[in-house]
Amino acid sequence: MQLLLLLAVFVIATCGLIYELVAGTLASYLLGDSVTQFSTIIGVYLFSMGVGSFLSRYFNRNLLRWFIQIELLVGLIGGFSAMLLFIVFPLSASFRIVLYVLVFLTGAGVGLEIPILMRILKDKVEFKELVSRVFTFDYIGALLASLLFPLLLVPYLGLMRTSLFFGMLNIAVGLFLAIKFSREIKRPGVLRAMAIFLILAELVAFVLSNRILSYSETLVYNDRVVFATSSPYQRIVLTRNKKETRLFLNGNLQFSSADEYRYHEALVHPGLQAVRSPKQVLVLGGGDGLAIREILKYSSVDSITLVDLDAAMTKLFTSNSMLVSLNQGSLLDSRVHVINGDAFSWLRDNRRQFDFVVVDFPDPSNFSIGKLYSNTFYKLLYQALKPEGIAVVQSTSPYVAPRSFWCIDETIRSVGFHTAPYHNLVPSFGEWGYILAMKDSVYHAPTVYVPGLRFINVATAQQMFVFPQDMRTTKPLAVNKLNNQALVDYFEEEWSTYLE
Amino acid sequence: MQRRNFIQQVAALTGTGFLLSQCQTTGQHKIPGRIVGASAKVGHLLRDKKIQGAPQSTTQAEVVIVGAGVSGLSAARHLYKQGVQDFLVLDLEAHAGGNAAAGENNVSRYPWGAHYVPIPNNDLKDYLSFLQECNVVTGYNSEGLPVYNEYHLCFDPEERLYINGSWQEGLVPRNGVPAEDLKQVQRFLDHMHQLRYAEGQDGKDAFAIPVNHSSADEQYTKLDGITMKEWLLQQGYTSEYLHWYCNYCCRDDFGTRYDETAAWAGIHYFAARKGKGANAEHQDVLTWPQGNGWLVEQLQKDYRDKIKLNSLVTSIRPTGGGVEVLYMNVATGQLQAVHAKQCVVAIPQFVAQRMLAPELNRQQLVQQFSYAPWMVANITVQELKERRGEALSWDNVLYNSESLGYVVATHQSIKQREPVKVLTYYLPLTQGDVVTARREAAAMQHEQWVDIILNDLRKVHENIAAAVTNIDVMVWGHGMIRPVKGFIHSDARRLLNKSINDTIFFAHTDLAGISIFEEGFYQGLQAAESVLKARMSG
Numbered sequence A: 001m002q003l004l005l006l007l008a009v010f011v012i013a014t015c016g017l018i019y020e021l022v023a024g025t026l027a028s029y030l031l032g033d034s035v036t037q038f039s040t041i042i043g044v045y046l047f048s049m050g051v052g053s054f055l056s057r058y059f060n061r062n063l064l065r066w067f068i069q070i071e072l073l074v075g076l077i078g079g080f081s082a083m084l085l086f087i088v089f090p091l092s093a094s095f096r097i098v099l100y101v102l103v104f105l106t107g108a109g110v111g112l113e114i115p116i117l118m119r120i121l122k123d124k125v126e127f128k129e130l131v132s133r134v135f136t137f138d139y140i141g142a143l144l145a146s147l148l149f150p151l152l153l154v155p156y157l158g159l160m161r162t163s164l165f166f167g168m169l170n171i172a173v174g175l176f177l178a179i180k181f182s183r184e185i186k187r188p189g190v191l192r193a194m195a196i197f198l199i200l201a202e203l204v205a206f207v208l209s210n211r212i213l214s215y216s217e218t219l220v221y222n223d224r225v226v227f228a229t230s231s232p233y234q235r236i237v238l239t240r241n242k243k244e245t246r247l248f249l250n251g252n253l254q255f256s257s258a259d260e261y262r263y264h265e266a267l268v269h270p271g272l273q274a275v276r277s278p279k280q281v282l283v284l285g286g287g288d289g290l291a292i293r294e295i296l297k298y299s300s301v302d303s304i305t306l307v308d309l310d311a312a313m314t315k316l317f318t319s320n321s322m323l324v325s326l327n328q329g330s331l332l333d334s335r336v337h338v339i340n341g342d343a344f345s346w347l348r349d350n351r352r353q354f355d356f357v358v359v360d361f362p363d364p365s366n367f368s369i370g371k372l373y374s375n376t377f378y379k380l381l382y383q384a385l386k387p388e389g390i391a392v393v394q395s396t397s398p399y400v401a402p403r404s405f406w407c408i409d410e411t412i413r414s415v416g417f418h419t420a421p422y423h424n425l426v427p428s429f430g431e432w433g434y435i436l437a438m439k440d441s442v443y444h445a446p447t448v449y450v451p452g453l454r455f456i457n458v459a460t461a462q463q464m465f466v467f468p469q470d471m472r473t474t475k476p477l478a479v480n481k482l483n484n485q486a487l488v489d490y491f492e493e494e495w496s497t498y499l500e
Numbered sequence B: 001m002q003r004r005n006f007i008q009q010v011a012a013l014t015g016t017g018f019l020l021s022q023c024q025t026t027g028q029h030k031i032p033g034r035i036v037g038a039s040a041k042v043g044h045l046l047r048d049k050k051i052q053g054a055p056q057s058t059t060q061a062e063v064v065i066v067g068a069g070v071s072g073l074s075a076a077r078h079l080y081k082q083g084v085q086d087f088l089v090l091d092l093e094a095h096a097g098g099n100a101a102a103g104e105n106n107v108s109r110y111p112w113g114a115h116y117v118p119i120p121n122n123d124l125k126d127y128l129s130f131l132q133e134c135n136v137v138t139g140y141n142s143e144g145l146p147v148y149n150e151y152h153l154c155f156d157p158e159e160r161l162y163i164n165g166s167w168q169e170g171l172v173p174r175n176g177v178p179a180e181d182l183k184q185v186q187r188f189l190d191h192m193h194q195l196r197y198a199e200g201q202d203g204k205d206a207f208a209i210p211v212n213h214s215s216a217d218e219q220y221t222k223l224d225g226i227t228m229k230e231w232l233l234q235q236g237y238t239s240e241y242l243h244w245y246c247n248y249c250c251r252d253d254f255g256t257r258y259d260e261t262a263a264w265a266g267i268h269y270f271a272a273r274k275g276k277g278a279n280a281e282h283q284d285v286l287t288w289p290q291g292n293g294w295l296v297e298q299l300q301k302d303y304r305d306k307i308k309l310n311s312l313v314t315s316i317r318p319t320g321g322g323v324e325v326l327y328m329n330v331a332t333g334q335l336q337a338v339h340a341k342q343c344v345v346a347i348p349q350f351v352a353q354r355m356l357a358p359e360l361n362r363q364q365l366v367q368q369f370s371y372a373p374w375m376v377a378n379i380t381v382q383e384l385k386e387r388r389g390e391a392l393s394w395d396n397v398l399y400n401s402e403s404l405g406y407v408v409a410t411h412q413s414i415k416q417r418e419p420v421k422v423l424t425y426y427l428p429l430t431q432g433d434v435v436t437a438r439r440e441a442a443a444m445q446h447e448q449w450v451d452i453i454l455n456d457l458r459k460v461h462e463n464i465a466a467a468v469t470n471i472d473v474m475v476w477g478h479g480m481i482r483p484v485k486g487f488i489h490s491d492a493r494r495l496l497n498k499s500i501n502d503t504i505f506f507a508h509t510d511l512a513g514i515s516i517f518e519e520g521f522y523q524g525l526q527a528a529e530s531v532l533k534a535r536m537s538g
């Protein structure tokens, strides 16, 4: 009995330390600043062990049963801790609370176990011996854990499986003790059943851990995640509910199948319809092929060049059946040439001129993307446009971010373009803005549109060019340049106050 | 018992923490890379007078230029522009550029020394026309202000400083700085602004570029007699943040601490820049992935075939009607001679003195020239973890670090994403005296430099050790001239700048007293002008 219990101490010590290492690593990984994370977690853990030790005095009967029960509890909490933390993280407000509660509970459990164990053994072993052995095993366990964790566990199992694995080990010890000492405890069957159930539960979680991770993403996205991949450039996630499919890039909504037509019709037709017999079209960004779907409605168009950074995107939109039906196979059309490359670099080397250009980049939320809204970029755009040609630039929301919107307008005009800004309502985005850029000074609104459109017609198009006062700004605007990135500052300020 | 348990657990756990951190950092893998720039060894052949014997062949040239740094190349360019075809530029290195040389790996080009120039002062017509020739200036606006090529103006975000736990925008300390200090900093900056437009009794700018165009008014020149630190204290500037900033600036520009740098030079750093462009202000800078290596390429583009590399000049000797220059091919060890009518000596004075006849007590004057040792490293990194605050910028500085931080060589890329980057890390070796620092630096191993770099940058990028794929290191024993107290307005500079017999002319930034691109450019230009004048009269 003695040796068995000491082995149990050994396992407990190992498991306890592993849970803390998992918690610390995970918190550093999700929250950053590993020094703070590790020291607060170790602090809370040690403190809660003290609390556990203190509480041990209130356990006076059925010590062995208590010991096993605590063992199971620690195995349960510790085992699922990493998974729980991953899932809770998106609900960021409560993440730290959950983190420290978990650390506290495991710490208190481990803190309870050792004193209880010593009391179980105190009549069987001489005190001197007892102390020496219990702590020897305790510390050897700690050493083992500290070596295994960085060298084997994290690289091979990952955090979630590591904690589940040790959870199972914890419970297995409990189960083993429950079997071994079934005569010394009351109702051992209940304990056994509980332990087996817990082990099975953790085993299932262990096997399904990857899917569970995607479930945690589902929580971020509200809907079921039907596809997720990480390209070198971004995290691409596709979600679906009964009504719609949504695409997220790095967590930002790109479109919802329910109303994307409003966005893409507005992006393409006011400009393209105004070009007389357009032939050559360039699309920058927009690897989803949805703008191209609209462009292909013009029979005069004989070539569409698509430049999109991310091959994973264009591949997804040429292979996934759901998406191909959404873009009507536009990327597979023989008139479409897909180039996976950096738009700025491509445009700098480009010598061709186009009748129509769609500039559909993500919003200028950081300095990397801000470059694609600079006057230097628009100078290249100017060179890439035929004299009679028109370019359209997606320009974020003039309602949420009027300064950003009009800064883009200012910047486009600064290189010699004439502009015609407009906007429409896309329910899943809100009020959205676009800017037509022309070498010619007047925009001749089309008097007829290609058939089959659901949003744009002569009347709705006309309204789009009217800007109410709440989509304007009186503040001074700088031209966005590579060496001032003024737009990124405006954008950050406007969207963060809006989202507050 | 429980107390002991507690303590031992802490020990066990911190032990674990230690183990963990070891695994994340250097413990695991050796960082690849090497110390580059072995030519110091070649240079030492000269110092140790190891080269003797007679030249194996002799050639002729109208003009020989010794040294293909900025000064030498600028001299050559000017001669070329003025129709002199028969000249030869000699440099001991395998590439031109000197301190503005650049390197390249499969990620990017990167500088080994000089990495930027501020926009020029508008009165520097020759320099501006050079910049227009290489399309850095694309034209002039209606007010006559130069329009700068926006691919070459440093992209935003330009500078950030890690201070008091997060990154702030700009290098002037602000984040977490007490109001009293901020007031002093502002007073100092206003003071510098006022000195920027100050003029002496003689009507010249108090602080000009080239240095030699500055006013001789005692009111200003006397600032050469005290150190920057002394001047700050004299003026009642006591803020430790401001002192850090000034020390940083002196170390950045001169590789010299502010308690050694002359106040005149320290102020020159702030007050000499007064350029204004149609789309840029005096504080704006021009930069390229390979730093000033880009300008070096432009300087030599017309006459590349006239540059002879791997050629260590060993002696420069006036002859009857001209000059004889001996040089050794460092690959073969062969000694050769060129006879020329004139020679431009565009190398540092401490080297020049070894190859010239000892006249004008040159050796003694050279004693007053002191040079700063530097370590520069180019670090190839994958995605870095960031601290709070301002995003990765072109220039990234750590408050109170021994280093000057790093510049991102890939910053001027127009690409949306550069997952792998090259960082150029600068460490002026300003602890203690220069001779010791230089000797110790020469003895350092690659791993030791790597440790220094990683320990520094780990403060701001937790995962630096794991993210680094290569670190190459360059040690500049005599990186740049040190404008210590009294040097700029000393006679040594003036006397050593004098030509010998109107046949041997001198051009180097150490003669300017301040090592910047513009000084090199004008040193070369003026030497070339003197050569042309001598030809006219001769």
Ligand SMILES: Cc1cc2nc3c(=O)[nH]c(=O)nc-3n(C[C@H](O)[C@H](O)[C@H](O)COP(=O)(O)OP(=O)(O)OC[C@H]3O[C@@H](n4cnc5c(N)ncnc54)[C@H](O)[C@@H]3O)c2cc1C
Pocket: B046, B066, B067, B068, B069, B070, B071, B072, B090, B091, B092, B093, B096, B097, B098, B099, B100, B112, B113, B114, B115, B116, B117, B292, B311, B312, B313, B314, B346, B347, B348, B351, B374, B376, B476, B479, B480, B507, B508, B509, B510, B515, B516, B517, B518, B520
């Ligand atoms: C680390 C560092 C960073 C710097 N950063 C900047 C910056 O950002 N901006 C800036 O404007 N300036 C900077 N500088 C200053 C830079 O030194 C000058 O701008 C300029 O490049 C100096 O040019 P130079 O021609 O006067 O001298 P050098 O560059 O010293 O040129 C001398 C040349 O002579 C050659 N040579 C020497 N001896 C011999 C011999 N015996 N035979 C043949 N050839 C010989 C050398 O190989 C070298 O090419 C920096 C300097 C250093 C060291």
